[in-house]
Amino acid sequence: MTQPTQPTQPPEGPQRVRITSSRRPTIRPSEHSLRDDIRNQTELGEVYVGGLMRAQLRLALRVILVGVFSLGGLPLLFHLVPATRRASVFGVPFAWLVLGLVVYPTAVLMARQYVRASERLEAEFTAVVTRGEGPGR
Template sequence: MSTPDAPRRIRVTSPRTSAARRSSSHTGTREIDEQTRVGEVYMHSLIQSQLRLALAVILGAAVMLGGLPLLFWLVPATRRFSVVGLPLPWLLLGVVVYPVVYVAARVYTRKAERIEAEFTEFVGRK
């Protein structure tokens, strides 16, 4: 029992008690920052994913754009065909090339951003 003359107990707390506490477990970003073996594996997987994407986009664009001269060589009638007074080879190589390159760039950018977002989410969870 407490006596009426005894001092009251006062609870002293930090003003930052509601602040988020840092996790003591190793996170993926910490592994990467400390250049551990696990961090190297994470970075290697990211680089491999980006390389695979770049090669796929380059290969797709090269097949589409490089296939046009092959088409003109294998099918001679396409060399003499005209659309709105313009020869088909000029139209395809001078006009169609730009939208193909633009679409390839957009596809690459969107997928690269998705790969990086998934990597960031994965590494942040670990």
């Protein structure tokens, strides 16, 4: 009869490691992208996102100012020029025509222009970010 063999236990202590190269993996500049900076919220990424946010804020303020001066100026016009309060076109008061036929289409056009300009800003931002990703950054 043969005697049963017992499994051998590995020796206690640290295991041996075979080193084949002293080179360590490094991050090359071409592997690091602006998208990573933005995603990781680094200082550079915050600068780019802050620039986009400032551009969008300037756009929003311009649209608000145009709205306040053009549409908000109508009550001032009606108050300062009494003839506009009494004028009528085809029996309909002038103020009603202006408020009904000018204000709403103007507001829609301003909103449309705002959306287009905002999309253009975002497209330019995306182009800058993707341009900074390839080799030779």
